[in-house]
């Protein structure tokens with residue numbers, strides 16, 4: 081299984097830099113992990129963990145929409161200078177107006193610029209979208225064709241949202257522990273509309289631990305709970321969900337087959 085979105089490299093949550101968490105994930109059958117970047121400070125921590133497990137892990141680079149500081153243009157310049165380097169994806173980037181919409185215009189500019197990097201370096205984009213679907217879809221629609229491969233990470237929307245997104249692009253959808261929550265029937269109803277070949281597994285660790293460990297510190301070893309819930313919802317064998325989602329993740333993030 082592949083955890084396509086995990087921040088287990090963050091020392092605040094994993095004081096050993098995530099080494100034990102990666103080992104627990106591999107023991108649980110989660111042998112591949114993608115580390116999304118939040119800001120410049122993520123990069124040394126991600127690289128340290130990646131260097132311990134180079135075949136099991138991939139790195140993304142990008143400025144998270146809630147992490148824009150007054151010098152965001154300079155930060156983007158520094159990140160662009162690091163490309164392509166050791167990065168397999170751009171992310172996580174996008175729009176987040178949930179707690180604060182005061183930098184909406186800047187978030188839009190930063191997202192549009194980082195989408196262009198993906199086309200320039202032929203990399204997929206991990207999109208973080210929270211209370212920002214209108215802007216996200218407008219910016220994607222304004223991007224010159226062809227679009228890079230897109231991943232709507234932490235997708236928690238409805239089948240109507242899937243259909244609306246597909247009027248603009250044809251992304252993969254990162255499904256995490258929210259799918260196991262009692263109060264997420266609309267997300268489960270969206271899974272057959274998304275289709276197994278457009279689903280990616282993710283934890284978004286250290287957040288969003290799935291049932292039956294909801295509320296604990298999340299880590300990549302919890303992916304089997306998410307895989308099992310998707311399999312039950314789609315009435316498919318868990319092995320098939322594992323195989324199809326692994327294949328998509330390997331293709332997108334350049335894991336060896």
Ligand SMILES: [Zn+2]
Pocket residue numbers: 085087116172284
């Ligand atoms: Zn994230």
